[in-house]
Amino acid sequence: MSKSNDAISQLTEKLPILLIEDDITIRRFVEINLKRSGFQVMAADSGETGLSLMENRRPALVVLDVMLPGIDGYQVCSQIRDRFPEVAVLMLTALSQDLDKVMGFEFGADDYLVKPFNPLELVARIRAILRRFNKDSGSLLCSGSFRCDLRAQQLFMDEREIELTPQEFRLIKVFLEHRGQALSRDDLLNLAWGEDFVGDPKTVDVHVRRLREKIGNAPSTGRIETVWGSGYRWREGS
Structure with a gap:
């Protein structure tokens, strides 16, 4: 890795990530792997709890499950876009149909990952999104x-x-x-x-x-x- 890419990785890994996932096994699995990769992680088991957390501590990126109790992931994504437009969203879905992916983007998602997924791919996707959003040319x-x-x-x-x-x-x-x-x-x-x-x-x-x-x-x-x-x-x- 070049010195510039290494510096970007060090910067992005200091940024807080919010994980919204109701399945406790998946939530703990993802949280452990993100922390092992150097990220700061907040976790919520519902969309309502996740949005409440965002009011007090603004994450750089939200890892958002589609199938949630109460308001679903699409509705949560829509509210994030309305209230926190600067925050990136990566959606997790067990659905692999093109329509489901397009719906995620329609509601404002920046990327998606289909379950089951390799945690290394999730980390790579997060780093790629944060690199894109943190480049600064100052012009x-x-x-x-x-x-x-x-x-x-x-x-x-x-x-x-x-x-x-x-x-x-x-x-x-x-x-x-x-x-x-x-x-x-x-x-x-x-x-x-x-x-x-x-x-x-x-x-x-x-x-x-x-x-x-x-x-x-x-x-x-x-x-x-x-x-x-x-x-x-x-x-x-x-």
Whole structure:
């Protein structure tokens, strides 16, 4: 591992992680493995308890089971996105159908892992997410009516801040860095999710749709265009 990657790993492992899992065996198993890997871990056995914990101590990432008593994981993820948009979410699911994965992304998840899983893969996924969200270039990207503050991880349109999830911010950053270029779904996965991301290209479509809902699609401000048969492109505002 390079010195820079080692420094990033040391930084990310100091960040608190919240585990929300009702199965006590799985919860203890995951908690032990995360602690062995150097992470600080908080644990909750329900969505309600997890959200309450987040009010007092904000985690950098939530490992969230889908099947929970009371409010399910999708509802918890939606509330996290509304109340704590800067927090990353990795969902655990025993369901492997594409629709279930897409639903997780629709509710704002940044990644998912299907049970049963190797704890080493879970640790690798967490580190990959935290590396993506903690890179800091300390500069601005501007296009049309949009201003993207990379240091603060904020997006503004005509001085109005647009609330984005961490992964949505990564995606808009990639579009603004490659203005006018047609980017395939694989390009966007590699650039915005990282080459070590293992997931479905449908992830890109879900996040692009959510971004479009937030930033609009007016030609005068700048917009995400569909490049048929290829992927997407950022078109500068007129």
